[in-house]
Amino acid sequence: MVERKLYYTHNINPRVAVAVARHLESPVEFIRYSPMGEDREAFLPLNPNSLAPLLVEDDRPLWEADAIALRLSQMAGGDFWPDDHAVEMMQWVSWSAHHFTVAGAGLVWHNHTAVSWMGSPDPAVVAGIAEDFHRFASILDATLAGRQWLVGNRLTYADFRVASALPYAERGQIPLEGYSNIVEWHDRLNAIDAWREPFAGLD
Template sequence: MKLYFHPLSGNSRRVLLVATHLDIPLERILVDLPQGEQRGASHLSRNPNGRVPVLDDDGFLLWESRAIIQYLAEKTPGQTLLPTDARGRADVSRWLFWCSAHMAQANTILVFENFVKVRTGRGSADPSEVARGEALFAQHAQVLDTHLAGKAWVAQERLTLADFSLAASFALAGPARLPLGDYANIRAWLGRVQELDAWKRTAPPMPQV
């Protein structure tokens, strides 16, 4: 299987985390986002949205990182990241969807303003956008932090796709200046994820900003 990706893309990191944890070999093909390669005809033929990652499994092209990680789990006999019973599966899916709709969206604003703009020469952060991102972050981080009280993992009392999905959206927490200080449960949970072999093996070199 081939993965079209960029190492600083949280969505790409999500797939790499799961593939590494499940010991699924992927041929990694870099898509040069700063140079706009994702908007070229070749990549648009793989993903009309012009985004990464894209999985190519013998001609089956799959985009959307959470769909990809579910697919990888489904293809792995004996995996435990995606439950097989209806309620367990729904519980994990609930957090995948929540991550996509809420937490990741809030984080993305701050990643763009505090990290991407500086790194790509687009000027300084827009204070109004930073304020909007921080307000959304506070709203959604409180939900996650409260949920994690007394829990080691997000769902099913074990490591699941929900943990990898959410953790990937915090992968640039440092350079993006995500305001995690008030959320002890999230910080403790992130610490557990960051101790996993998959996290360490997929960590990209962090550029200076």
């Protein structure tokens, strides 16, 4: 029997991986760890990036949230990462990684995460990131007009990935005002237990 362990932290990308695993009811053991802290040396052979998430299957490591999500989707079967929409799926996964989520995560970092040791953020820096966010949020909001989900008229990993930063919107001061389609779409995601509370009962 294959032993599978999913190592995570509470940051944006690990949150997505845990949400996927719980949504798909993946046969994994969830383990919280500190890849940049006390667990770093022990886990460097498994993940040289010293980051989370990390999936280990019988000592075979797989890192990066998107790769882990694909692996878990393949294990589960079904249509969470549908083969018949593979190109469109990669379009949204890539767009999230390079554009929308970069801007959202940047706001979370400057407005929330780093404040405790760096102090208040530089307003000019935050304004520049917010400008990027508005640029890409406009694209997403227009895309979501008249549709429930991003790909194939059904919930897929594309929705989880593109929404990665939105659970942190209040803390990160992500400006969602005026993007009603994005807000309604994320409300639909929040109706899913695994998305709304991926860490419930784990820590």
